[in-house]
Amino acid sequence: MKKELGIFILLIVLCIVVSIINPNFLLAINLQNLARQIGAFGIFSIGLGLVIITGGIELSVGSMMALLGVLLSMMLTQWDYPVAVAVLACIGLAMVLSLGHGLLITRLNMQPFIVTLCGLLFYRGAARFISNDETKGFGTVAGLDFLRYLANDNLFGVLPMPFVLLLIIAAITWVVLHRSVYGRYLFATGRNPEAARYAGIDTKNIVTLTYVISGALTAISGIIFAFYTNSVSPANHGNAYELYGIAAAVLGGCSLRGGEGSVVGIIIGTALLQVLRNLVNLLGIPSSLDFAVMGAVILIGVMADQIFTDRRNRRQVALMREMSAGEVQSN
Amino acid sequence: MNNIPLLEMEGIGKRFPGVVALDQVNLSVGAGEIVALIGENGAGKSTLMRILGGAIARNDGTIKVEGKPVEINSPREASALGIEFIHQELSVLDNLDVAANIFLRREPTKGGFLKLIDRGRIYREADVFVKKLGLDISSRTLLSRLSIAQQQLVEIARALSAGARMIIMDEPTSSLTLTETRRLLEIVRDLKSHNVSVIYISHRLHEVEEIADRAVVLRDGRNAGELARSEINRQSMVRMMVGRDLKDLFKGAAPEGQSAANGRDGSAGAGFEVRRLRTLRYPKHTVSFSVAHGEVLGFAGLVGAGRSEIARAIFGVEGSLEMDVTLDGKQLRVKVPQDAITQGIYLIPEDRRLCGLIVDFNVRENISLPNLESYSSAKIINYGKETKAALEACKAINIKTPTPEMRAANLSGGNQQKVVLAKWLTFSPKVLIFDEPTRGIDVGAKAEIYQLIRNLAANGVSVIVISSEMEEVLGISDRIAVMHEGRLTGILQRSQFSEEAVMRLATGTEG
Numbered sequence: 001m002k003k004e005l006g007i008f009i010l011l012i013v014l015c016i017v018v019s020i021i022n023p024n025f026l027l028a029i030n031l032q033n034l035a036r037q038i039g040a041f042g043i044f045s046i047g048l049g050l051v052i053i054t055g056g057i058e059l060s061v062g063s064m065m066a067l068l069g070v071l072l073s074m075m076l077t078q079w080d081y082p083v084a085v086a087v088l089a090c091i092g093l094a095m096v097l098s099l100g101h102g103l104l105i106t107r108l109n110m111q112p113f114i115v116t117l118c119g120l121l122f123y124r125g126a127a128r129f130i131s132n133d134e135t136k137g138f139g140t141v142a143g144l145d146f147l148r149y150l151a152n153d154n155l156f157g158v159l160p161m162p163f164v165l166l167l168i169i170a171a172i173t174w175v176v177l178h179r180s181v182y183g184r185y186l187f188a189t190g191r192n193p194e195a196a197r198y199a200g201i202d203t204k205n206i207v208t209l210t211y212v213i214s215g216a217l218t219a220i221s222g223i224i225f226a227f228y229t230n231s232v233s234p235a236n237h238g239n240a241y242e243l244y245g246i247a248a249a250v251l252g253g254c255s256l257r258g259g260e261g262s263v264v265g266i267i268i269g270t271a272l273l274q275v276l277r278n279l280v281n282l283l284g285i286p287s288s289l290d291f292a293v294m295g296a297v298i299l300i301g302v303m304a305d306q307i308f309t310d311r312r313n314r315r316q317v318a319l320m321r322e323m324s325a326g327e328v329q330s331n
Numbered sequence: 332m333n334n335i336p337l338l339e340m341e342g343i344g345k346r347f348p349g350v351v352a353l354d355q356v357n358l359s360v361g362a363g364e365i366v367a368l369i370g371e372n373g374a375g376k377s378t379l380m381r382i383l384g385g386a387i388a389r390n391d392g393t394i395k396v397e398g399k400p401v402e403i404n405s406p407r408e409a410s411a412l413g414i415e416f417i418h419q420e421l422s423v424l425d426n427l428d429v430a431a432n433i434f435l436r437r438e439p440t441k442g443g444f445l446k447l448i449d450r451g452r453i454y455r456e457a458d459v460f461v462k463k464l465g466l467d468i469s470s471r472t473l474l475s476r477l478s479i480a481q482q483q484l485v486e487i488a489r490a491l492s493a494g495a496r497m498i499i500m501d502e503p504t505s506s507l508t509l510t511e512t513r514r515l516l517e518i519v520r521d522l523k524s525h526n527v528s529v530i531y532i533s534h535r536l537h538e539v540e541e542i543a544d545r546a547v548v549l550r551d552g553r554n555a556g557e558l559a560r561s562e563i564n565r566q567s568m569v570r571m572m573v574g575r576d577l578k579d580l581f582k583g584a585a586p587e588g589q590s591a592a593n594g595r596d597g598s599a600g601a602g603f604e605v606r607r608l609r610t611l612r613y614p615k616h617t618v619s620f621s622v623a624h625g626e627v628l629g630f631a632g633l634v635g636a637g638r639s640e641i642a643r644a645i646f647g648v649e650g651s652l653e654m655d656v657t658l659d660g661k662q663l664r665v666k667v668p669q670d671a672i673t674q675g676i677y678l679i680p681e682d683r684r685l686c687g688l689i690v691d692f693n694v695r696e697n698i699s700l701p702n703l704e705s706y707s708s709a710k711i712i713n714y715g716k717e718t719k720a721a722l723e724a725c726k727a728i729n730i731k732t733p734t735p736e737m738r739a740a741n742l743s744g745g746n747q748q749k750v751v752l753a754k755w756l757t758f759s760p761k762v763l764i765f766d767e768p769t770r771g772i773d774v775g776a777k778a779e780i781y782q783l784i785r786n787l788a789a790n791g792v793s794v795i796v797i798s799s800e801m802e803e804v805l806g807i808s809d810r811i812a813v814m815h816e817g818r819l820t821g822i823l824q825r826s827q828f829s830e831e832a833v834m835r836l837a838t839g840t841e842g
Contacts, residue, residue: 175711179712180707181704181710181711181712184696185703187692188689188692191691191692192688192689192690194685195685195687195688195689196700197648198646198648198668198678198686198687199700199754200668200671200701201701202667
C-alpha cells in the first residue's frame with residue numbers, strides 16, 4: 001500500500017506543478033484526452049503487470065497489437081466479417097498466441113524474455129506481410145459505430161469510454177488479483193514457485209493462464225487503439241507499447257523478480273507515464289526529449305523506492321538484532 | 332615439529348540470535364598434522380570452521396597462527412595466512428576449465444595494464460598441480476566434464492597453488508565412491524608428508540580412524556574431549572560425541588513400547604506401504620517399506636543417502652522411475668503434489684525457507700495456501716474464515732506470533748516449522764513425512780515438535796521422520812529404516828536400537 005501511496009503523491013505533485021506552469025493542463029479537453037490515453041494504455045498494462053507478478057515478462061504486446069489491428073481492418077473492410085465475429089476473432093487469436101507463450105514457458109521451460117522477444121519479431125513481420133506493408137484503416141465502413149464509440153466517445157459526454165472500460169476491467173482484475181484464490185496462487189507462484197508447488201498449487205497452469213489473460217487484455221487495448229488512430233501502419237503501430245506497460249507496472253510497484261504488485265499501482269503508473277507525455281507537450285519541452293524525460297522520471301521513481309525499501313529493511317533487521325541480543329543476555 | 336603449533340584457536344565463542352553456537356572452544360593444529368574435527372550435526376564444527384575461514388565473525392576468543400594473534404575477516408585474509416577451505420558443496424565454476432579454476436583471482440598476467448591472462452603459463456603451471464594430485468587430465472578440460480571426485484581434487488590443487496599451509500576439508504567424502512575415497516585419503520596423507528596440515532571434518536568414523544593424528548570432539552558447541560592417535564577408535568569417538576543429557580528432550584515424546592506399531596501391523600494392508608520405489612538419483616536401487624497407522628518410521632543415513640529423494644517422489648514433487656504406493660490396501664497414483672494432497676499424504680520439506688514456506692507471505696496466507704478453496708466461495712477468498720482457521724491453527728500447535736498477519740520471515744525457525752506443519756493440519760492427514768524436522772531449531776522448539784509428531788501418531792497418522800541427527804531418530808521412532816547410498820540397508824526394531832547399529836548400516840560397513 002505504501003508503494004502506491006508514494007507514486008500517487010508523485011503523480012499529484014506532477015499534476016499540480018504542470019497546471020501551475022501551464023493552466024491549459026486543466027482544460028476539459030486536455031484532461032479528457034489524457035484519460036483516454038490512460039484508459040487505452042492501462043488496459044494492456046494491467047495484463048503485463050499480471051505477467052510480471054508471475055516473474056515473467058511479455059515483450060510482444062506492441063507487435064501483437066499491430067497484427068491484430070491489421071487483421072481487424074481486413075476482416076471488417078475487405079472480408080466483410082460481422083463486427084462481433086471480427087472482434088471475438090481478434091480477442092481469440094490474441095489468447096491463442098499468448099497460450100502458446102505460456103505453454104512454451106511452462107512446459108518447455110523456455111525463458112519468458114526469449115519467447116516473447118521472438119513473438120515481438122514474429123508478429124511484427126506477420127503484420128507487415130499480411131498487409132503487404134500497407135497502412136490499413138477502417139474507411140467509411142458502416143456498422144462500426146459501436147467500436148468507434150468505444151474508442152473515441154465519452155460516457156455522458158464527460159468520461160472517455162476507454163477510461164470507463166479501464167475502470168471496469170480494473171475492478172474485475174482487482175477482485176481477481178487481490179481477493180480470489182487465483183490471485184493468491186499467482187502471488188505465491190511469482191514469489192516462490194518451489195514452495196507453491198510443495199503446497200500443491202499447479203504453478204504451470206497458473207502462469208499459462210496469466211499469459212492468456214494478458215493476451216485478452218492486449219486485444220481489447222489493441223481494438224481501441226486501432227479505432228482511436230483509425231489507421232494501422234503495420235511497421236509502426238504499437239511500437240514499444242510493451243515498454244510503456246512494463247514501465248507502468250514497475251513504477252506501480254511490480255517487482256520484476258515476481259510476486260509483488262497491485263492493480264491500483266499499475267493504473268497509477270500508467271497515469272504517471274501519460275501525464276509525463278502530456279507535460280512534455282504542455283511545457284514546450286522539445287518532443288524529441290519525450291523519451292528522455294520518461295526515462296529519467298522512471299529511474300528516479302524506482303531508485304527512490306529502492307532506497308526507501310532498503311532503509312526499511314535495514315531498520316527491521318536492526319530491530320530484530322536488538323531483540324535477539326536481549327534474548328541472549330536474558331538466557 | 333617445532334613447539335609452536337601452526338594454529339591455535341582459544342576460547343572461541345559465537346552467538347547467533349537466540350542460540351549459543353560455540354562456547355569457549357579450543358582447537359590447535361600442528362604443522363603437518365591431520366586433525367579430525369568430529370561431532371554430531373549442530374555440534375558447532377561448521378561454525379568453528381567458518382570462523383577460521385573468515386566467513387563469519389566470532390564473538391569471543393583469539394586465533395593465533397604460529398603464535399601470533401591474527402584477525403581473519405574474510406576468506407581472502409584466511410587465504411593470505413595459508414588457510415584454505417574445501418567445502419562440502421563444491422565451489423568450483425563448472426563453466427571454466429581446470430586451469431582457470433585453479434588460478435581464479437590469482438591469474439598470471441602479461442601485457443602490463445591490459446592484464447591479459449598469460450595463457451601459456453597458466454596451463455603449464457596448472458598441469459604441474461594436476462599431475463601432483465595424480466589427476467590424469469589436461470588442465471584445459473572443462474570442469475563440467477569431470478566427476479565430483481575430480482572436481483574436488485581441482486579444489487585441492489587450487490588450495491595448494493595458493494600456497495596453503497592448512498586445508499580444511501568439510502565432509503570431503505560425502506559424495507565419493509569407495510575407490511575415490513581411498514584415493515582422497517591417500518592425498519590427505521601425502522599433504523601431511525609435505526608438511527601441510529589438514530583439518531578433516533567427517534561423519535565417517537572409519538575414515539577418521541584411518542588417517543587422523545588426533546581427533547577433537549565437539550558437542551553442543553563445546554569441547555567434549557580429544558583423542559590421541561592411539562585412542563582413536565569408533566567406540567571412544569561415539570561415546571564422546573553423544574554422551575549427553577538430551578534424553579529428556581524425548582520425555583513424553585518417547586513411544587510407549589511397540590504396541591501401537593505392532594498391534595496394528597497385524598491387520599494386513601492397513602497403513603501406508605511403498606514398494607519398488609526407484610528414484611532418479613539412485614535408479615539401480617529399489618526401496619520398499621511400510622508404515623502402520625500410529626507408527627513413526629525413522630529414516631537414518633548419511634547426507635546424500637537418498638532419503639529426501641524418496642520423500643519427494645512419494646509426495647510427487649519429483650518424478651520416480653518406478654513406484655507402487657498403497658494406503659490401507661488401496662493403490663494410489665501420485666504424479667504431482669496435488670495427487671498426494673488429495674490422498675492425505677503430506678510432506679514437511681527439508682528446506683523450510685525455500686520449499687516449506689513463502690517467507691514474504693504472512694502466517695495466515697502460508698497456512699491457508701494449500702487449503703484455500705475451502706475458505707472461499709465462488710473462488711473469492713473469505714478473509715474471515717481464513718483468519719479464523721489461521722488463528723485456530725496458531726493456538727492448536729502453539730505458534731508464537733503476535734498476529735497471523737506477521738510475515739513468516741520474522742518468525743523463529745521453530746515457529747516457521749510449525750507454520751509449515753499447520754498448513755497440513757487443516758486437512759486430516761493420513762501420512763505425514765517430515766524431512767529433517769528440527770534442522771536449525773532451538774532445543775525448546777525441538778521438544779515441542781517431537782511432542783506434535785507423537786501426538787499425530789497417537790491419532791493414527793502414519794509418520795515418516797527423515798533425520799540425520801542420531802538421538803532424534805533413536806528418540807522419536809518406533810522403527811528405523813537406514814539407508815546407505817540409495818540402498819535400504821536395514822530396518823531396525825526398537826529392541827535393536829543403538830547408535831552403533833544405525834551407524835553400521837548408514838556407513839554400509841557390515842559387521
